[in-house]
Each structure stands twice: as structure tokens, then as C-alpha cells.
Amino acid sequence: MTAQGSISFVVGEEKKLTDVLSESDVLPLLKSVVGAGLDLAAIVDMTGEPLWFFVPGETAPGAMLPLGTALECRPIILSGDIVGRVHLSAGEGIDPALLRFLARVVGDAVNSMVQTNLKRMMVTELHTKVVQMSYDELLEKNRQLSASEQKYRELAEHLEMRVQERTAELKQAYARMLQQEKMASVGQLAAGMAHEINNPLSFVLSNLETLEKYVRRLSEHAGFCEGQLRQSGSDDLAGRVEDRRREQKIDFILDDLSDLFSQSLAGAERVKKIVSDLRGFSHIDEAEYSQLDVNIEIDRTLSVLSSEIPADAEITREFGAIPLIVCRGALLCQAFLNIIRNALQAKPSGLKLLIRTAMNSKDHITVVFKDNGPGIAQDIQARIFEPFFTTHEVGSGMGMGLKVVYDAVSSCGGTVTVNSREDHGAVFVITLPVNGRTDE
């Protein structure tokens, strides 16, 4: 770079992936993702040759790539061109959705690293190779360039932190998605079953009624025949019929029949109510937003939970006169269910649960759940609405519960708070606006 115009540097020259990424950029990322239970995390070029990789334990370069049975790839793009791939593989045990999700996270991270590094390099190259200016200009440009380069360097440095933050965020989002999918599929299953049960149930009910009528007529007819017989004076015949009647315990049967009918009808009616509660609970037949009576929703929820409520549990309902509210019914029922279930699990025997609804102000209602369980320690109260936070044993499927409550209530425009002292039970207070339509 001596004479004017003899610039050897060309802006825009092709770069390889190995020009813009370094081992120190990618290895920590690969390492951390392998820590999530993978067999291999690698960055490969277009021919599939590994440029960098990480396997648990052994990391000797050149070692054979152990290929797990589950595999996910994500393209790495350098100024618009696919130049390589992020390659993750794991054993059969891994949840394929989790693997896909991890691939997306690593893919995003590597791609934004490539982008940032490329910008930084272009700036630096211009900086060092191009400038032919007066000393003052050079100083000035240096200042601007280093400010800009600094910006990109900071970006790169913060990237790993951002990736970690994002990984945690995405993990939570993933868990919530799973939970929501589970909820949705349970609701759909319930609604589908309810439909299937409803049809036969309605003819069982109507047949039972008809049957009762028929039986009544038959027994009337038998009584009529016996009466005629007695009046006909044919004592011998009447006596034989009488004996036969005693042998067959017809009197007892006629007595019992009406009990059987009323019990069967009551049973079928109960099935019908459970089914309709289930449908109501899942809110499958309704638009997303509907007008609902919170008192009825709580009863429905209790009825759906009835099999989980032990005989010695004492649930007191103090329902106030409250107006209908507009909100997402399915979500609200799910919130009620999670709070009640939480109380049931916190105190498996001797639970006393008070559920109170009341008008709070002109346009808000409150729903209070007060239990006599072990309570929630002060220091963790602030955290119980976080996903995964659980005091239950790992694997009991809990942990998402109160986060779901929080999300559900928030999306109805309401708030939920907890008040508790250890050994003094817990009080959950949900406040809901009468019109809970949110724009979200």
C-alpha cells in the first residue's frame, strides 16, 4: 500500500466458514449442548466433514464421529450462502422435539455469531488495509471505526450470555408448549369421549323410562289376571298361580323393580352430568371468549376432580352473588383445577378447603382458595409462579401448575396472589375483571 491507487484489498472477497468462526467461538456452545444429553454436537462443512465437534468425554480430534440414532441438522448461512451445518445427534431415548429444539437454538446462535464476526472482520479489514488519508483523517476514522468495531466486539462477547439467556427462555417456552399441548389433547379427548358417551347414554336413559312404563303395565296386567282368576271361582287354578307367584318372589321383585329403576336412572343421570361437566370444563363447544358464571365453573371443576377428592376432605363453598364475567373459560377452569389440585396434594388427608367468591369492586370479582395445608415458606412465595418451580417430588408432573394459573389468570386480565405462612395454610386470591377480554 504505497502508491496512490495500489489497493490490494477487495471488499467482498469470498470467505470460508473457518475464516469467520473460531474454535473458541463454537466449542463452548457445542459443549453446553452436549451437556443436555446428546451423543454429538458438531459443525460440519458442505461435504459433511466435521470442522469442530464435541462428544461427551472424548474430544480427541479425528476420532470417529459416533452417530446417534436421532439426528438433527441446521444450515449455517454466510452472506446468504449455506456453507455448513450444525449437526446434533443423540441416542434413541431423546425426545425428538427436544432435539429439534436444541438444534434450532444452536443453529440460531451459530448463525448470529457468523453474522457478527463477518461484520467485525469486514470493518477491521477496511480499517487496517484500505485507509489512505491524511493523518488527521486517519485519526478521526480510527476513532469511528474502533467505536464501531467495539460495538461488534461487544455484541460478540455478549452473544454467549444472550444465547444462555435465550436457551433458558426457550426451554421454558418449550416446556410450556408441551404442557399446553397436553392440556389441549386432554380437553379434546374428554370432549370427544363425552360426545361418544352422550349418544348411547341418551337412549339408555329414554329406554329405561320406557322400560319402567312397560314393566308397570305388565305387572298391572298380571294383577288383573290374578284378580279375574280369583273371581272366576276356580280355587284350584288360583291357588297354583298363588304358589307360583310366591316361588318366583314376584312381590319382592315388584318392590325391588322400582328401586332398580330409580337407581339406574339416577346413575345414568349422573353419568350425563359428569359428561356435560367435562364438556363444560373443556369449554370445547364455546368461542374462545364467553360469558360465564364463575360459581358454576368452580362447581364443574370440583365435579371433574371428584375422583381425586378423598372422603375426609372438607370443601366449603361460600359463593357470593357475582355477575357473569367475560373471559376464556377453558383457561379459567384450568387455573381453578390447578389450585384445587395443589391443595389436595399438599394435604392428602384432613384437607379443609374454603372456596369463596365475592364482588370486589364495581367491575372486579375475587375468588379465594384457603386451605389448611403446610403452607408456603416466605422465601419461595415469590417463585411459585415460575415454570418448573415445584416443592413436589421431581417427576410427579407438578411444577408447571402454578405457572399455568398465573398465565391463565393474566390472560383473563386478572391477577393472582398467594399469602401464606409455614404451617398455617395458603390463601390464593384471584381477582378477575368483569370484562376480561384482552387484546393479546
Added chain:
Amino acid sequence: MIHYDTEAGIMVIKLVYYGPALSGKTTNLLRLHDLLPCSGRGDLMVLDTAQERTIYFDLLPFFITAPSGLKIKVKVFTVPGQVKHDATRKAVLQRADGVAFIADSQVRESLNNATSFENLEQNLALVGLDPGRLPLVIQYNKRDLPGIVAEDAIRSLWWSSGVPLFFASALEAWGVVETFQCLLRTTYAALDATCCLSARHGLSMEAFTCGLTVPDASPGMRER
């Protein structure tokens, strides 16, 4: 040309949007990015700083694959317009295959246009390109504004040069794709003469231009 590797079957072409500061070069690329289907291009990369809009350059890459299998990458750059960034302009101009000169139509910018065009001619000579032979198109941008030079006056100014002339408003997104297509055509003509794009690679001018600028014009021709 930035790169031509017949063995690997890769050609990398450089097109440059040149012009005075604030004439709308970056806006042109932004519009191309928005108007053209993303299947044939990469992302727009804007190198900026907190102080100024473009002190380095912007880059928007496009792709097309010729019937022969030749992968063609078209990298479109902008230069910083300010006088003091001349060194960067030269570096960006190095090995350019075609230039779109973006002028500002406003009467009060006429002198800046002229200065910048002179600077282009000088710099082309400095980086070893022949201003008389390099594919060049001119766009008068900001036609949506009041106080602009009349079309006739502009036409008569450039008529003798024979350079293709376009009127545009990058802000309102018209004239932008036409300018780019014309630049692609003239660039194609020059490349075809040296690299036999049509004879050796089976890529016609229309296939090249449309493949890069029209959605689904030639199925199977575009990469990704």
C-alpha cells in the same frame, strides 16, 4: 469479478450502487430486499455506525444457478457517499462488474451529483476499470419530491453518453427493480462476452435477469 472458479463451478459477481451521500443507495437495496422473493437472495447486511448511516457499505447477495450447474452469486454493494470516505469507495469498487449510479433528482443536489460522478470516473480508473466500458446505469431517485430537475433536462444531459437512464422513487418503491434489471442485463452482456454465459453455461440474458428478479420466472433455475 470477485471470483471465478470454473472447476468448482462458482462465479461471484460484484455490482456497486454509487452516488453522492443521501441519494438513496441504501434505500434502493432495502427496496430490492423487500420487493424480490427471498428464495433467490440472502439477507441485507447493513454496516452502520451510531454516528452516520453508511460509513462502510451495505451488502445484498443474490443467487442463481445456470443450467450448466455454474453457481452465480451476485453481491450488490453500496458505497459511502461522503467525500471523506473515498478510500472505502475505492475498496468497494475494486473488481466491480457493474455500477448503478444513484443521483438525487433535487435541483440543489445537481452539483453533488456531478462531483460524485466525476469521483466515480476517477476511482474506476484508479482501480483499473475502464469507465467507458464498465456496465453502467443511472437512476435519478427521489422523483416524488418537489423541486426536482425536469426529466427532459436530465435526458438531454445524458443523451450523448448512451447510458441507460431510469427515474425512480426508492421511497415509494418504483423504478428500483427496473434499474436493477437493466444493470443485470448490461452486466450480463459484458460477462457473456468474456465468460460465455450463454454458450458454455446455457444461461440466457433473460433467464439471468428474470431468475434474479422475478418470482418463479424460470423454475429449477434458482438456487434454494
